[in-house]
Amino acid sequence: MPGKLKRSCIIGWPVDHSRSPLIHNYWLKLHGLEGEYTREPVPPEDLERFLGNLQELGYVGCNVTVPHKESAARLVTLADMPSRRLAAVNTLFFDNSTLMGANTDGFGFTANLKSTVPAFDPADGRAMIIGAGGAARAIVDALLRLNIARVYICNRSIDRAKAVAASFGPKITPVAWEQGPAALKAVDLLVNATSLGMKGQPELTMPIDDLPGSAVVCDIVYVPLETALLRNARARGHRTVDGLGMLLHQARPAFEKWFGERPEVTAELRQLLERDILSKAST
Numbered sequence: 046m047p048g049k050l051k052r053s054c055i056i057g058w059p060v061d062h063s064r065s066p067l068i069h070n071y072w073l074k075l076h077g078l079e080g081e082y083t084r085e086p087v088p089p090e091d092l093e094r095f096l097g098n099l100q101e102l103g104y105v106g107c108n109v110t111v112p113h114k115e116s117a118a119r120l121v122t123l124a125d126m127p128s129r130r131l132a133a134v135n136t137l138f139f140d141n142s143t144l145m146g147a148n149t150d151g152f153g154f155t156a157n158l159k160s161t162v163p164a165f166d167p168a169d170g171r172a173m174i175i176g177a178g179g180a181a182r183a184i185v186d187a188l189l190r191l192n193i194a195r196v197y198i199c200n201r202s203i204d205r206a207k208a209v210a211a212s213f214g215p216k217i218t219p220v221a222w223e224q225g226p227a228a229l230k231a232v233d234l235l236v237n238a239t240s241l242g243m244k245g246q247p248e249l250t251m252p253i254d255d256l257p258g259s260a261v262v263c264d265i266v267y268v269p270l271e272t273a274l275l276r277n278a279r280a281r282g283h284r285t286v287d288g289l290g291m292l293l294h295q296a297r298p299a300f301e302k303w304f305g306e307r308p309e310v311t312a313e314l315r316q317l318l319e320r321d322i323l324s325k326a327s328t
Contacts, residue, residue: 051080052103053303056087056095057110064318065108068296071317072308080304089116096120096144099137105303106138108296109146114179121146130212131182135295138302147302150180151187153295158263160294160310161286165261168192171231173220175251176238177205180265184238185213197232199225199251229256235278237264242272244326249274256283264288268322289318 055065061084069082085107087095092113099107109117114133121137123129124145134146158165172188174181177200185196196213199220200206206219220228229235235256241249243266253262253274262278267288275285293310301307 051078051105051304052083053080053106053108053299054083054085054104055108055110056085056092056113058086058088058112060084060086060110063110064292064321065296067318067321068293068314069300071314072300072306073304076304076306076308078304078306087113089113092116093120096137099144100139100142106136106299108299109135109137114148118146120144123147127151127183127186130186131179133179133183136299136302138299147298148183149295149298150183150291151190152298153291153293154184154263154265155187155191156294156297156310157290158261158286161290162261162284165234165284166191167234169194170233171195171197172234172236173197173199173225173228173232174236174238175199175225175241175249177202177209178238181236181238182209182212184236184265185209185217188234189213189216197228199228226252226255229253229260232256233260235260235262237266237272237274240266242266242269242274244268248272253278253281256281258282261286265291267292269326270319270322289315289322293318 055063066082073080118132118134121144124147128134128146128148131148134148136147136149138145177198196217197220198206198209201222203221210217210219237249240246262283263286264272264275265288266272279285297308
């Protein structure tokens with residue numbers, strides 16, 4: 046590759062909302078590395094062509110966001126167990142000339158959970174995940190690796206919840222949407238893995254009155270920084286975990302693959318992202 050500059054990017058359709066450039070370019074500057082990280086809008090019909098030319102375009106790899114995570118997984122060599130179990134990737138990198146795919150979403154969830162509530166151990170506990178999409182599946186996979194005893198999947202489409210259970214085995218129990226509030230009585234960890242509560246989306250309206258006071262409440266949404274779910278949970282005294290930390294932590298393994306340094310999530314970096322989110326709150 047000509048020159049010393051290492052380039053990476055995030056691909057999606059659309060992709061202009063992504064805050065990944067803020068994260069990776071911050072780390073590049075912090076570590077004094079010659080590199081850059083940009084956005085590449087790639088329509089679905091161009092995905093295979095773009096990935097086939099990725100190295101020729103000067104990239105050492107890329108991140109993958111919606112709607113390309115599953116399609117990209119079919120076009121690359123899967124490098125880790127999460128990407129194989131989920132059939133979805135969010136990080137691409139080269140091993141010599143072979144384009145490899147990994148999935149760091151579960152790592153991001155786990156690292157965020159551990160750093161925010163270090164005293165909480167999911168092992169032998171019970172979790173409820175609201176949602177049955179790609180994010181929910183990545184979190185199920187991560188929780189199983191943490192030796193969770195039971196995961197309830199609550200989704201408006203019970204068939205999608207059943208499909209998650211079929212993929213991951215007997216520790217996963219599908220729960221009908223209307224039965225969700227009652228099932229919370231036995232839960233140690235509640236996770237919203239949907240877009241409900243995100244700016245421009247409807248709020249998550251499931252009541253949490255029956256959730257035990259010791260339970261931890263997580264939301265993968267990070268715009269706004271505090272969703273109605275987290276605000277209500279905090280008012281009830283629950284420990285809460287927002288989605289911004291997951292975004293930050295999932296980026297760490299990717300940066301290391303491309304640029305050779307394992308970065309940390311610092312207060313300064315988090316504040317940089319928070320300022321950007323808040324500055325656009327009214328737009």
